[in-house]
Amino acid sequence: MPVEKYFTRYALPLMIIGIGITAAVVVIFPGLATDPTFRYVVLAIPILFSVIAVIFPALQGERRKMQIERNMHLFIIRMSVLASSKLPRKKMLEILSKVKEYEALSIEVEKIYKLMEYWNMGLSDAARTVARKTPSPMLADFLDRLAHSSDAGEELEGFLNKERDVAMSVYINKYETALKDLDLLNEIFVAVLISLMFMLVFVSLLPVFVDISIELILPGVALLFVVIELMVLYMVKSLLPSDPIWHNMDERTGVDNTLKTVLPATYAACISLAVFGIMVNVPLTAIVALFVTPLLYPGYLIRKEEGRVRARDENYDSFMRAVGSYAATSGSAVTEGVGRLSKHDFGELTDAVVTLFKRLLTRIDQIRAWNSFAAESGSNLISKFTEMYVVGLSVGGKVDDVIEIISDNFVKLMGVRRKRYQSADNMLGTLYGMSVGITFTLFSALSLMQLLNQMNDQFALSETTIALPIALKGFNLDIAETVFLLIMLAHALISANLISFASGSHKHSFYINFAILTWICTVTAIVTQLMLDKVLKLS
Template identity: 25%
Template sequence: MFEDVTERLRAANQGKIPFEEQAEALGDLRSTILENKKMEQDLLFMYTYMAAITTSTVTRPEIFQYTSERFEYIPSRYIAKVQRLVAGWGQNYSNALRAVAERCRNGTLQSMLNRYANSIDSGVPDDDFIGTELSSIRSIYRNSFEQGIELLKKWGDAYIAMLLSGALVAIIIMISVAIYAPDGIESALNSSYLIILAISIFGLFIMYQAVPDDPRTHGLTEICSREQGVIRRLERLILPITAAIGLMLVLVGANAGIIFLLIGLLLMPLGVIGYIDDANVINRDTDFATFIRGLGSIMGGKGITTGDALQEVDRKSLFHLEPFIDSVSSKLNLGLDEAGSWKKFIGETGSYLIYKYMNIFRDAVALGGSPDAIGKIVGSSMLEQVLLRRKRDMMVKGFVVLLVPMHGAMIGIFVFLFEILLSMSRAVTEVMDRFAESSAALTGGTSSIGGSMATSLNIFVNFPEDVMRTYVITILLMLTVANILAGKIVMGGDRYLYYFFASLLCVATGVVYIIAPIMVSAFFNIPAFVEV
C-alpha cells in the first residue's frame, strides 16, 4: 500500500517525493552529528583493541580483519571498507586507506587513516604505529573532553540566564495584561510561547553539542544490573498508570499543581533507583581499571588461566566489584562456560565501559596476546576515561545544584505574581462595583462624575483569569520540560535519569503551584470599602 502511494507521489512530482531532498539532508546532518559525537571515544576503543591484539603474533591482514569485525566501533566500519578494497579489489593497504580517507567526513578519523597509510609506505611496524597512535588518541580524547566540559560550563550558565530572561518576558506580558486588559492578547501570549521555546531549543542544542559523549550503561536487553532490571519492570507498570492518571485529571479539569505533583511522585521511584544505578556504575568503572590491570599482571606473571588468576586478585580493595568477581570466579571454578560467565559478569555490572574493555581484554588474550601487556593497555585507557568522568561530575554537581533552585525560583516568581495580580484584580473589581452601586444610589440612578470615573478607571479590571491561567500553566510546562532535558543532557547517563529530573522538577512545580494561592490569600489582602 505504501509503495503505491510513494509511486503516485513520484509520478505527480517529476519522479521526486515532496521534501525528499530536505529529509535526506536532515538525515545526513543528524548522522554526521551523532557520528562526530561518538567518533573520538570509539577511536580510543578501536586503538585500544588494535594495540591489545598486536601483543600477539598477528599479521597486518589479521589486524584489519579482526578490527573490521568490531562493528560496535564507528571507525571499524571504515576499516571494514579498507579490508574490502584490499581483499575484494586487490589494492594495497596504503592506497585503500587513502581512498577511504577521501570519503571520510570526520577530520580526526581522516587524519588517522592518512597517517596509517604513510606509516605503511614508510615501513613502520604496525605495533609501533598503533602504540604511538593510541597515545595520541588518548591525548586527543582528553583534550576534546576537557574542552567540552569548559564549553558546557559556559553554555550551562548562558542557558540559565537566557531562560530567566524568557521567563521575565512572560512575566512582563502577564503584568501588562493585568494592568491594561487589552483586547486580542493571543498574539502577545503566542510570542511569549515562541520566545521560551526558541530559547529552550537553542540552549539545549548547544549544550548537547558541547557535552562530551560518555554513555554509562551497556543497554544489553538480556542481562542487566539489578537496579536496571527493577526499573525495566516498574516502567511497564508506572508509565502507563502515570499517563492514564495525568490524562484523566486533565480531562476532569483538576488543579494543575496536583497533576504536576502526582506525576513527580509517581516517577520518583524510577528516578531514585536510576540515580542509584548511575552512581553504582561509576564506582564499578573506577574499580575495574585497577581490577583489569591486576588480573592481567597475575595471568602474565604466573602463566595461569583466568579462573586461577581470579582467586589471587585482591578483592578487598575492589569494594564495588567484589560481589561480581566472586560470582564469576565461582562459575569458572565449577567448570561453567567461560564466555557465558563473563557475559553475565558484564551484564550484571551494567557498565558500558566494562562491556567494551572486558571484551577487548578477553579477545586479545584469546588471540595469544600477553595478558600482562593487555591488562596495562586496557587499564590505562579505562583509567583515562574514569578520571575525565570525575572532572565532568564535579561540574555536573554544580549545575544541578543551581538548576533545581533556579527552576523553583522561576516557577515561584511566576506563579506568586499571577496569584497576586489575580487577587488585586478581584479586589479592584469588587471595589469598583461597590463604588458604582453607591454612586447610582446617591444620584437616584442618574449618571455622575463618580460613575464616569469608575467606568474609566479600568486598571486591574477585566483580568482574563481563564486565559491567563492557561497561559501560566503552559509556561510552567515548557520551563519544566526544558529543565528536565537540560539536566539530563548535562548529567549524561541512561534514560533513567529523565525520571530523576522529571520527579524533582515536577514535584517542585506542583508544590509551588499549590501553595502559591494559599500564601497569597494569607499574606496579601487588599482593603475594600465597607458600608458604615
Template identity: 25%
Template sequence: MEFKTSKIFKTKKSFRQKEINIPLFANIARKLKEMSEEKLMDNDLLFTLTYMASLSTANLSRDKIFELVAEKKEYSPSKYFKQIRDLTQNWHYDYATACELIAEKVKHKRLKELLNRFSNAIASGEPDEEFIEREWRTFKTVRKDEYQRSLESLRKWTDAYVSILVSTTLISVVILLSIVIYSVSDPLSMILTAIFSSLAFSLFGVFMLYKATPKDAKTHNMPIKSKEQTTISRLQVLLLPIFLAALLVFSILPAVFNPEMEILGIDAKGIGLIISGFVLLPLGIIGYRDDKKISKRDEAFTSVIRGLGATISGAGVGMAEALSRLDKKNLGELKDLVMPLHKRLSLGLDPKISWDKFTGESGSYLISKLTPIFIDATDMGGDANLVGEIVGSSNLEMVLLRLKRDLISNGFINLVIPLHVSMVGLILFITKILEKFTSLISKMFESQLSTFGSASDIMSKTGLAGMNFGLFSAVPVGLFEMYALFVSLILILSNALSMKIVKGSANYMMYFYISILMILSGIIFIFVPIGVDWAFSFPSLAEAG
C-alpha cells in the first residue's frame, strides 16, 4: 500500500508539473511571436492595403478579396481577415458585423481603426474600391509621417548615445583611478563592478536606440537567398568557431591568466583582436556588398515594375514578352535577375517557382513582399498599368524614407568609429600609465629599502612619513590588463549593435562592424603601450631599480 501511495503521488505531481510547464512555455512562445508580428505590423498593413488596392482594379467581389488576403500568411493582418471570412462563411454574419467583432479583438491601433472604418463603409454602402484606395493613400501618408517622426527621435538618440558612450568611458576611468588612489581592499570586485557597469550603461544606450528606430526589415526570410547571403550562411559555420577560438586563446585567456604574454615581442591581446577581426572580415565584406546591392535593387524595382505594368497593359502581351521589351539600361542592379527570369518564363517553367526564385535571389524584403502583389493582381485580371503604379508607389515611398534614414546612419557611423578609437585609446592609455607608475614606485621603494634596511627606516630617515607608499601597490598589474580588454570588448559589441540598429541593416552587417572595430582596437592595443613606454621612460629610476 505504501508503494502504491508513493507511486500515485509522484504521478500526480508529474502531471501537475506538465500542466504548469506546458502552458508556461506556450505562453512565452506566443508572446515572442506576437512581439515579432507587432514589430512589422505597420509595414505588413501597408502591404495588405497595397494588395487590396491592386486586387480592386480587377473588380473582384468583396468575398474574393477577403479570401485572397486571408491566404497571404506572410502578412500579419491576414489572420484577422481569415477570422472575418470564417464568420461570414461559416456563421453567416454580414461583413460589416464581422469586421466590427474582429476589430474588438485586435490590439494594434491602426488595424483596429481600419476594420472599424471598413465596417462603417460596408454598412453605409460605400463601394469597396473607393474605400480601399482612399485607405491605401491615407495610410501611406500616415506611415510616412510616423517614419519621419521616428527619424527625428532617432537623430536625438544618436546624439544621446554618443554622450552615454563618452560618459561611460570616463566613469569607468574614474572608478579605476579611485581603486588605485584609495587602496581598495578587494580591487578585483571593484574592477568587475566597473566592467559590468560599463556593460549596463552601453546596453541601455543600445536599447534606447532600438526603441527609437523605425521598424523596417531590409532582407527577407525566404528559403531562397541571394548569392551573398548563401555564401555568408556557408562561411559562417566555419569562420565563427575560428573567430571565437582566436579571441579566447590570444586575447581573453592571456588577459586573465598571463597579462604580459607576447607573441614575437608584440602584445598577444592586440594580435588576438586583429586576428579575430580579419577572420570575420570576409563575412563583413560580403555582407556589406549584399547590403549595397539590395539598396540598389529596391531603387530599381519601382521603374521596373511600372514599366512592366505599362508594357503588359499597353501592348497586350504576356509577362514573358513584357520582360523582353523592358529597356535593359533601366534595369540597374535587377538586370542580373530579370534576364534569367525572362528565360525561365519563356521556356514555360512554372511561373510561381520562377518568380519565387527571382524574389529570393534579390534578397530584398520589399521585393519579396511587393512582387507577389503584382503577380496575383494581374493574374486575377487587374489593370496591369494601375497595379504597377500602385505597387511602384508603395515601394518608392519606402525607398525614399530609407534614403533619409541613411543620412542619419552614415553620419552616426562616421562619428562612432573614430570615437570608439578614442575611447579605447583613452582607456588603454590610462591603464598603461597606472601600470607604469606602479612599476616605477615599486622599483623606487625596493631600491630605498636595500639602502635603509626597512620601511620604517625609509620613513624616518628620508622625511617621507606622510606619504602613502601603498599608492599603486594595492592593485595587481594584471587587473589593469583585464579591465582594458573587457571594457574594449564591451565597446566593440555596443558600438557594433548601435551602428547596425541605426542603419537598419540585416544581422550579417554585424560581422562588418565588429571586424572593423576589432582590427582598430587591436592596432591600439599594440601601439599605445609602445607610446606609453617611450613617453614615460625614466632612465634614472630604471638604473635605480
C-alpha cells in the first residue's frame, strides 16, 4: 500500500481519534487535566495512537513474513508435486494461489499469477517484481532463483527438485535449532523457578525481621512468579515452528465430535464438585483438587486418540510407498492397489485404509474419498500430504513420482517430529518434578509461619519486654494459604500449557496434565503440612 494512501486511510484517522479522546477527557473530567498525576497520562493518549499508526505497518510486515516462512517448505513440496505432472506454469501458480492455508504466501503467489495473466508478464519478470515487494527475504531469494532458472531455460521440475532439498534442509536445521533452544530454555526455567521459590520463602518470612505487612508484599511476588512463567510460555510458543499434530480440516474427527458433548458436562461437573466441597466444609486445598478432577476424562480421551494419531503418522509412509510401488509395477489402478493393501496390517491406519478402499470402490468421488481418509486419520501431516497427492494425480501426475516426492519429505518431517516429542517428554518430567518442589517449599513456609504465630502467642510480648533481634509479628495464615494455592494452581495451568505447546498437541490436551499436576501439588501440600505439623508440634 502506498504511504500516502496508508496515511490518509489509517494513520490520520488514528491520530484524530487520539486527539478526540484527549479533548473529550479534558471536557468531561476537567480535573484530570490539572491533576499532576493524570495530566501526563491524558496528554500521552494522542502520542500513543500516533506511535501505533507508525509501528502498525512494521508489525503487519513481520506477521506476513512469519506466515510466509513457516509455510515455505510445504509450498515448495506442493509446487514440486505439480511440476512433476508437466503442468503449465501459469496454471500451476493459479492452483497454488488458491491454497489459503499458506496465508500470506498464497497472496504473494496470487500476485505473480495476476501479473502473468492480466499484465502479460513472463514468469521471470513477474517473480522479480514480487520479490522486490515481499517482506520475506527467504521468498525473495527463491523467486530470484526461479527467475534466473526460467531465463536460463532450465526445466521447472529439475529446478524445484533442487530447491525442495534445500528448503527441507533449511527447515529441519531451524527446527532442530529451536528444539536445542527449547532444552536450554527448560534448564533456565528450572533455575529461575528455584530463585523465585527462594524469593517467595524469604518474602514470606520477611515480617520476622522487618516491620512490614505480608498482605502487601506476598501477592506482589506471587504476581511476579506468574508473569515470569507466562513469559516462558510465550517464548516456547514463539520459539517452536508451527507443527500441530491434529489437522484443521472442516471434516472433524470422532473425538472432536465426542468433545462437543463431553466438555459442557465436564465444566458442569467441575462447578458442582467445587460447590459440594464448599458446602461440606472441605479444606480449601482439597476443593482445588476436586474442582479440576472432571478434566481428567476429556484429557484422557484426547491423549488416547493422540497416541493413535501418532501411530498413524508412523505407518502412513509405508502405506503410501506400497501404493506407489504397486501402481508402478502392476500398472493397474490405485483402487486395486489400495484393495490389496487393505488386507495388510498398517497398525492404527488399517481401519482408515479399509474404509478408503470401500469408498474408492463406489467410484462416486475419489478425491472426496482420499480427503475423508485424511480427515479420519486426525493427523495434520497426513492431511497435508494426502491433499498434495490428490491434487498431483488430479492434474495428471504419475502415481509413483508423486508418492516418491511425498514420501521422502514426509519421512524427513517425521524425523524432527520425533525429536520434538522427546524434548516435550523431557519438559514434562522436569515440570512434574518442579511442581513437587514448589509445593513443598511453599507449604513448608506456611508451616513455619504457623510456628512463628504459635511462638508469638507463647511469648506474650504485650506483657513482657524481651530483647530479641527479631520482630515477632503475627502472620495472616489465611491470606498466605490462599496466595500459595493460587501460585500452585497457576503453575499447574501454565506448565500444562507449556507441555501442550512443546508437543504440538490438541488445544484441549492440557486438561489431563493440568488435573494431574494439580493433584500432585495438592497431595504434596497436604503431606507436607501433616508431616511438619508433627515435626514442629504445631497445634
